Amino acid sequence: MASEEAKEYVLPPEVLEETVKASEELWKPVRKIKFRIYKYNPRKDYAPHWEEHELEVSRGMTVLDALLIIKGETDHSLGIRYSCRMGLCGSCAMMINGKQMLACQTRVLEAAGSGDVVELRPLDNFPVERDLAADFTSFFEKHRAVKPWIIRNDEVELNNPTGPYKQTVDEYARYYQFTDCIKCGACLSACPTAATDYEYLGPQALAQAYRYIVDTRDDGLDVRIPIVDTEHGCWRCHFAASCSDVCPRGVDPAQGIQLLKKLLIKRKFGLKPHKPAEALPAKVKAEKEG
Amino acid sequence: MEAESEFKEYYAKNMRGISGWFNRAYTIERWLYAAHRITGILIVLFVLAHFYSTGWHPGLWWDALLGIIVTFHTANGIRLILAELGFAVGKPLLIKKPSQRPVSIEGVQRYVVVFALVLFVVLAAIWAYYALIVQPMMG
Known part of the structure; x- marks a missing residue:
């Protein structure tokens, strides 16, 4: 049978x-x-x-x-x-x-x-x-330096979650592209700025910093600003765009760095203050009930 | 002995240095990056001489060359301002094609590159006309 x-x-x-x-x-x-x-x-x-x-x-x-x-x-x-x-x-x-x-x-x-x-x-x-x-030691150190994880200030919610975080498609689209990074190191290797500045954070780390900053669940902008808004941070990038050219996953780190600069400038001029963590589950729940 | 360890360190670190700016494997933005830096350095050198004596200028053909350097730096600078303020690099994608080319290079930014190069040629031609024809006529 x-x-x-x-x-x-x-x-x-x-x-x-x-x-x-x-x-x-x-x-x-x-x-x-x-x-x-x-x-x-x-x-x-x-x-x-x-x-x-x-x-x-x-x-x-x-x-x-x-x-x-x-x-x-x-x-x-x-x-x-x-x-x-x-x-x-x-x-x-x-x-x-x-x-x-x-x-x-x-x-x-x-x-x-x-x-x-x-x-x-x-x-x-x-x-x-x-x-x-x-040897990828310094590459991963730079990646770790931008704190590539969701940072939350509300410990109560973090330890006893009241529900899932809600995100619209538009909010998801802001960072999805950068989540495809496989940390192969091609972008940092292609970067002409990294060829002369050993301390430069590099396209990979900066694109990941942007990825977490624009995530609505994240509240770590103030923690990351002293790391990326420096001489060896995003201002060192002068848009040779070779990082995006060689990326095998279509992550486009050059775009992430320029958008990170835009976000920092806007914030400095108070044009559009960054509003993180709007999608707090408890808040959404309370609004629904109330 | 020290020279030997430096020699070894050079190969072990594998850093490209300034020669890393010049690589024909990449897109035009890479060339513009290198040219922008070089013209920037040359302008600083000229400005030092200019500070020493504001009336000094290099003379006929060198004036035209100075024009090429300055107008390139200006035109490409406009492109860089647009790109680095996030206006010409497009939006992050939600859907990617199997072999997706970066939007920041092949999107609106490509048109800005063409605009910058055309602007450079026009400005350089005007500068050269003044330096090579008008200036000598005026004595």
Whole structure:
């Protein structure tokens, strides 16, 4: 009985054949590509050097696939960081032919274009951990510095919530775009200001600060202002917009920073005082009842 | 020994420095960013000389070059004021396309870039006309 039921879900042979054929076509080697890979271990090596590997690549092969083949077959010592392989964890960001990209989302042939060389380096403006892996310690410190969580002043409501916080679609749309950040570090690496100012908070942290400030549930504007309204904060950004250009998730941090500046200027001139936490559940409930 | 550790630190830190401003992989805004900073520095240098003697100016072709520097900084400055005050960068998106390009670059801001470049060319041409034709005629 079970086998009869299972039979119903088996693909028709012609569809199966077509799928296998398409898959074979996708993974069939089409071109020989030369990979120039940056090799450097700061604890051991005096200076970095480049290593070259040649690989037959297929249409569907991503840079991460190619790196794993190289690591498995030719260079076992290659240092790379990766995890999900589908553009969600942000671990495998690196310089692919001079631009910040996720290795798992970039196809080799797309990166090579008409040429036959793919050059791989660790992210610019990040200390090198080893080979293609960068050290994210300061990046996460900057992210933590802007207090990326909901800050509330009403402890009673926080400990004994009277109901869910209500938000309209417009209020949600103000910050939704910035919640997609996967902290891959591509934006900070692309930022020309971060290339010269080590203390600059960077596009990622500033966009996240804006994300929490405009959230109606948040009440932490006064806590975050001394952090972002500084010499190394949002005023250091001069809109080169490279952060938004390289973001693999379409977060658009440059927009977040400019809107943060707009919010701070408006607040300084008292044009539109920031009104946080209007959607307090108890207040909404009382209004309904009253 | 110290030089060696500095050498090692340079590679370990991997900071691009000023060379990081110039990269052809990015959009036009990156070039405008670098050009704006360089013209800004050059204007400060000229202003120092100008403070020393207000009557001093570099002369014929150098005057035209000074015009290019100043008018570029002016036109791009207008673009930057509009963008940095949040007027030209659009609104955050609620729905994104699979390969969404940033609104702050390819939205209204692109038109502002074109406007700034056209303004630059017009202002620079007027400045050059005065510096190269009118000024020598007036002696």
